Amino acid sequence: MSATRAGFASDAVAYHASLAHDWDRRYQQRSFHARREVLAKCLHGWDLGGTLWLDAGCGTGALARWLASRGCSVLGVDAASEMVTAARATPAQDYSDRLSFVRVQTIARLALDDCSLDGVLCSSVLEYVPDPNACLVEFARVLKAGGLLLVSVPNRNSVVRRMQLACHRLGGLAGQSWCKFLDYSRHQYSRREFERLLLGAGLSSHKLVPFGGPLPGLAQRSQPWAPLLMFVARKP
Numbered sequence: 001m002s003a004t005r006a007g008f009a010s011d012a013v014a015y016h017a018s019l020a021h022d023w024d025r026r027y028q029q030r031s032f033h034a035r036r037e038v039l040a041k042c043l044h045g046w047d048l049g050g051t052l053w054l055d056a057g058c059g060t061g062a063l064a065r066w067l068a069s070r071g072c073s074v075l076g077v078d079a080a081s082e083m084v085t086a087a088r089a090t091p092a093q094d095y096s097d098r099l100s101f102v103r104v105q106t107i108a109r110l111a112l113d114d115c116s117l118d119g120v121l122c123s124s125v126l127e128y129v130p131d132p133n134a135c136l137v138e139f140a141r142v143l144k145a146g147g148l149l150l151v152s153v154p155n156r157n158s159v160v161r162r163m164q165l166a167c168h169r170l171g172g173l174a175g176q177s178w179c180k181f182l183d184y185s186r187h188q189y190s191r192r193e194f195e196r197l198l199l200g201a202g203l204s205s206h207k208l209v210p211f212g213g214p215l216p217g218l219a220q221r222s223q224p225w226a227p228l229l230m231f232v233a234r235k236p
Contacts, residue, residue: 009106012128012184013079016059020082024060024090031212035123035152036066038211042150042232048072051118054142056107056135057125061087061099067121068095076101077110108134112142119143122151124228127185136201143235149203152211152230154188160213161188161227191229198233207232 016023026032049071055064058076060083067074076099078084087101104110107122108131120139126132132153139149155161164179171178189197195205210226223229 009079009128009130015181015184016128017080017082020060020080020086023083023086024062027062032062034211035063038152038209038230039063039066039121039123039150041209042207042230043070043148046148052116053119053121054110054112054117054139056110056120056122056139058087058101059083061090061092061101063121063123064099064101065090065092065095068092068098071098072119073098074100077104077107079104079106108138110138110142114141115144117142117144117147119148119150122149124152126151127154127187129187132187133197133201136197136203140202140235145235147235148206149198149233149235150230151233152228153194154185155210155223155227155229156188156190156193157224158213158227159225164227189229191223194229194231198231203233203235205231206234 027036048067051072053067053072053074055061055067055074055076058064058078061076064074064076064087076087078087078101081103084101084103092099106129107125108129120143122135122139126135129135143149165182168179168182177183191208198205209230209232210221210223210228211230212226212228
């Protein structure tokens with residue numbers, strides 16, 4: 001990894017580490033609560049009991065706990081030690097024995113065996129990493145045949161995303177930190193662009209769910225408006 005890319009990765013981790021103290025509280029907000037709703041929609045009809053999952057970039061573990069409450073055993077990993085510490089400290093009711101949280105240097109290199117997982121969740125993480133393709137290749141490596149990858153990325157063609165970027169640029173000119181996460185969010189994709197990435201990593205796109213943003217439900221689920229795209233992919 002070049003010095004520039006290493007610095008970019010380090011800055012993104014430090015930014016999220018600074019948010020760890022109230023990250024879990026964000027899931028009470030509408031925009032973050034939608035992440036749980038989308039996860040439920042993507043996994044509707046799947047028998048999750050007894051399956052083994054990785055939450056890659058788990059933050060404080062909100063989505064890992066959701067999976068564990070549905071019968072999954074979940075390993076949550078994150079590059080920010082503050083996030084992992086907060087995840088371990090958050091009560092998990094009667095399914096704590098199905099949860100573990102570990103700090104990793106990068107989700108592009110995992111200390112896991114080939115074909116060892118039934119599922120991988122990577123929620124709003126790839127936009128911050130130096131090499132999203134390397135992460136997808138690694139996810140494909142650790143997934144069993146037929147395993148699921150749920151991965152969300154920013155929607156390049158979203159009206160809301162474009163407004164966020166414009167607000168961020170305007171804030172920079174005014175000396176303000178508006179939409180500060182965009183200081184570190186470096187990757188965005190159209191549907192076709194990301195489907196090509198998935199295919200190149202050996203994964204087939206199975207389903208797409210647009211979501212996110214401050215808009216009413218129908219607009220929030222519309223590709224032209226939704227700032228995020230959740231892909232459900234499978235390893236053949």
